[in-house]
Amino acid sequence: MNKAFTKETDNDDDDGGPALPPLPAGGKNYITPQGYAHLRAELLHLMDEERPRVVEVVHWAASNGDRSENGDYLYGKKRLREIDRRIRFLTKRLEIAEVVDPRVHAGSEQVFFGATVTYVDDLGEQRSVTILGIDEADTSQGQVSWVAPVARALLKARVGDEVPLPTPAGLRQLEILDVRYPAAD
Structure with missing residues (x-):
C-alpha cells in the first residue's frame, strides 16, 4: 500500500520519549x-x-x-x-x-524521598545517590528514582544500618554511612 494512504497513529499512551519510564501500577x-x-x-x-x-x-x-x-x-x-x-x-x-519537599527531613539520619545517601557495599565500593522522582532522576548525576531497587532498599533505613539489595548476581549488603537533605530555608 502506498505510504500516503496509511494513517500514522498518535497514541495518547506514548511516554513522550525513552528518558521517562512509566509509573508503577498504583504508585504515586x-x-x-x-x-x-x-x-x-x-x-x-x-x-x-x-x-x-x-x-x-x-x-x-x-x-x-x-x-x-x-x-x-x-x-x-x-x-x-x-x-x-x-x-x-x-x-x-x-x-x-x-x-514532596525533602528539606522537611533536614538533619534526620533516616532515609526518605529526596535524601542523598552515601553507602558502602559488601565489595568495599562507596557510592552516593540522591533519591528523586521518576521524572527528575538522572543517573549520570548520581540520582536514582525512588522506585529503583537500590532506592527501595535504602528507604526508611538509618545511618549505620545494613540493608540487603537483591541483584541479578545475588544478594548484596549495603551499609549506610551518611544521609543528607537539602538545607531548610
Whole structure:
C-alpha cells in the first residue's frame, strides 16, 4: 500500500520519549518542588513558544502549494505531533504529581524521598545517590528514582544500618554511612 494512504497513529499512551519510564501500577508520582517547577517550565515553553512557532512554519509551508513533497510541511506536522504528545504526557504527569519537599527531613539520619545517601557495599565500593522522582532522576548525576531497587532498599533505613539489595548476581549488603537533605530555608 502506498505510504500516503496509511494513517500514522498518535497514541495518547506514548511516554513522550525513552528518558521517562512509566509509573508503577498504583504508585504515586512523587516529585521535588524543583522537579515540578522544571516539568512545568518545559510544559509552558512547549505551549507558549515552541508549538506556536512550529504552527507558523506549517501554515507558511501549507500555503506554498503541494504538500506531499514539501519538507517544511511534512517535518512541521511531524514535529507538531511530537510536541502535542509531550504536552499530553507532561500535563498528565503534573496532574498526578505529589510534591514532596525533602528539606522537611533536614538533619534526620533516616532515609526518605529526596535524601542523598552515601553507602558502602559488601565489595568495599562507596557510592552516593540522591533519591528523586521518576521524572527528575538522572543517573549520570548520581540520582536514582525512588522506585529503583537500590532506592527501595535504602528507604526508611538509618545511618549505620545494613540493608540487603537483591541483584541479578545475588544478594548484596549495603551499609549506610551518611544521609543528607537539602538545607531548610
